[in-house]
Amino acid sequence: MSAVFTPGALLPGRRAIVTGGGRGIGAAITRAFAAHGAHVLVVDTVDVDQRAHEFDSAAGGSIEHLVADVCDGATAGRLAQWRPEILVNNVGHFLRPPVRFADEAPAMWTQLGDVNFEHVLRLTHAVLPVMPRGGSIVNVTTVEAHRAIPGHTVYSAYKAALMQFTRSLGVEEGHNGIRVNAIAPDLVESVQVPYRDLVADEDWAKWPYWAPLGGPGAPDDVAGAALYLASDLSRYVTGTTVHVDGGSHAAGGWFRRGSGGWTNRPADA
Numbered sequence: 001m002s003a004v005f006t007p008g009a010l011l012p013g014r015r016a017i018v019t020g021g022g023r024g025i026g027a028a029i030t031r032a033f034a035a036h037g038a039h040v041l042v043v044d045t046v047d048v049d050q051r052a053h054e055f056d057s058a059a060g061g062s063i064e065h066l067v068a069d070v071c072d073g074a075t076a077g078r079l080a081q082w083r084p085e086i087l088v089n090n091v092g093h094f095l096r097p098p099v100r101f102a103d104e105a106p107a108m109w110t111q112l113g114d115v116n117f118e119h120v121l122r123l124t125h126a127v128l129p130v131m132p133r134g135g136s137i138v139n140v141t142t143v144e145a146h147r148a149i150p151g152h153t154v155y156s157a158y159k160a161a162l163m164q165f166t167r168s169l170g171v172e173e174g175h176n177g178i179r180v181n182a183i184a185p186d187l188v189e190s191v192q193v194p195y196r197d198l199v200a201d202e203d204w205a206k207w208p209y210w211a212p213l214g215g216p217g218a219p220d221d222v223a224g225a226a227l228y229l230a231s232d233l234s235r236y237v238t239g240t241t242v243h244v245d246g247g248s249h250a251a252g253g254w255f256r257r258g259s260g261g262w263t264n265r266p267a268d269a
């Protein structure tokens with residue numbers, strides 16, 4: 001490798017797996033990878049409308065679908081057979097509306113643990129032995145791995161665990177030429193977080209005061225970070241997190257005022 005950046009396809013001929021690649025952030029990552037020449041296996045519980053995966057095939061990329069649940073114990077072995085050079089562990093979910101931890105049924109912890117963390121261990125453990133030097137693993141966490149989210153305490157705890165797993169595995173696999181990084185999104189319009197439904201019409205104009213870069217973000221914004229972390233552009237980057245959140249993590253509770261200036265105090269307490 002010589003030039004740090006050369007125009008053209010960034011993932012020519014690379015074999016990639018994107019979990020939850022059927023919709024939302026995962027679908028955008030899938031399109032971006034394929035448009036840059038990768039052969040992408042999408043693993044999703046739903047068989048997705050092909051229009052979600054339309055891409056420019058000039059770079060020779062392709063997309064295949066595997067309808068499977070990543071939480072199913074048999075899925076990890078099936079994914080290892082694909083022999084990926086890139087693994088994007090994108091599946092994750094709140095699973096339920098906010099609830100006080102004291103009122104939560106312990107059975108829910110198991111489900112939250114599996115869909116946000118445990119399955120990533122299984123998939124990564126199965127794939128690592130067949131991943132060649134130059135491989136890249138990208139784990140999708142959340143801003144709430146770095147800050148609180150009351151009502152979703154267990155979700156945030158498992159996402160934080162995924163962030164720490166990313167760090168330690170990145171260090172452990174460095175000498176094998178495999179990089180491990182995370183993306184922590186926030187405020188991205190998707191099926192799981194449909195801001196167009198969640199935000200009242202009268203509040204829509206407040207986006208510039210909500211996040212430094214306004215919002216909402218789009219799944220394609222996250223795909224840009226995934227492309228960087230999967231490709232040789234980030235060849236000297238491992239064990240770290242890219243925040244794709246319009247600046248919400250950096251703001252840490254600071255909001256621009258419509259009248260000018262800044263506040264870190266609740267507006268309606």
Ligand SMILES: NC(=O)c1ccc[n+]([C@@H]2O[C@H](COP(=O)([O-])OP(=O)(O)OC[C@H]3O[C@@H](n4cnc5c(N)ncnc54)[C@H](O)[C@@H]3O)[C@@H](O)[C@H]2O)c1
Nearest residue numbers: 020023024025044045069070091092142187188190191192
């Ligand atoms: N959208 C945001 O602003 C935001 C914020 C923080 C974190 N995230 C994280 O980003 C990731 C993607 O979120 P999104 O908003 O695109 O979600 P989404 O719900 O819009 O899409 C998730 C996809 O994963 C699939 N899926 C869910 N469970 C699965 C399973 N067990 N096996 C296989 N496929 C499964 C779904 O069918 C869907 O296609 C998640 O890990 C989420 O926690 C998103």
